[in-house]
Amino acid sequence: xxxxxxxxxxxxxxxxxxxxxxxxxxxxxxxxxxxxxxxxxxxxxxxxxxxxxxxxxxxxxxxxxxxxxxxxxxxxxxxxxxxxxxxxxxxxxxxxxxxxxxxxxxxxxxxxxxxxxxx
Amino acid sequence: xxxxxxxxxxxxxxxxxxxxxxxxxxxxxxxxxxxxxxxxxxxxxxxxxxxxxxxxxxxxxxxxxxxxxxxxxxxxxxxxxxxxxxxxxxxxxxxxxxxxxxxxxxxxxxxxx
Numbered sequence: 001x002x003x004x005x006x007x008x009x010x011x012x013x014x015x016x017x018x019x020x021x022x023x024x025x026x027x028x029x030x031x032x033x034x035x036x037x038x039x040x041x042x043x044x045x046x047x048x049x050x051x052x053x054x055x056x057x058x059x060x061x062x063x064x065x066x067x068x069x070x071x072x073x074x075x076x077x078x079x080x081x082x083x084x085x086x087x088x089x090x091x092x093x094x095x096x097x098x099x100x101x102x103x104x105x106x107x108x109x110x111x112x113x114x115x116x117x118x119x
Numbered sequence: 120x121x122x123x124x125x126x127x128x129x130x131x132x133x134x135x136x137x138x139x140x141x142x143x144x145x146x147x148x149x150x151x152x153x154x155x156x157x158x159x160x161x162x163x164x165x166x167x168x169x170x171x172x173x174x175x176x177x178x179x180x181x182x183x184x185x186x187x188x189x190x191x192x193x194x195x196x197x198x199x200x201x202x203x204x205x206x207x208x209x210x211x212x213x214x215x216x217x218x219x220x221x222x223x224x225x226x227x228x229x230x231x232x
Contacts, residue, residue: 108220
């Protein structure tokens, strides 16, 4: 298994500001994803972080609000821009550790999460 | 739209009880079903199921998938207070083998001493 570290663990921010969350894995991984978990809700996929190219966003999420970088196979960042109280959530990165065979299934493993509160 | 529904939404038991958590799904391109345990923030992977009728087991936890009836169950026997958590069911219905996960609402399990 891999160690998936997120920074910061938690933060309290003022509305209108932006925060960048980092996800670092101790080994090269095939896929990295970013999820949001709003209070009392389940996890919702924001985007797939693609190494060396633009992220693939899910419906309802846009690059201007949630810019994502993935410069290499072990690191990604998610920025929450121009924050409002509705952005108060837990933000989680997840990874697939290896591609396996072309038709195999691999589970996603999650980082510790970042609890974000906006005042 | 892909949908995953878990039941019950919450459950309170005493140590030693056996619990069964349910997960039903409606997706267009099923690849696998996964169970996670979430304590505090990070979901921890428990099981991944791809074939019907084959039980996955780890200690006191076990899970099985029925692809005909589109559901899965997670069983926990001899529950302990450390089993208290949110249990999440997710379905991989993406276009690739490790694509998008669609999550259910979760079951909040509370185990009293």
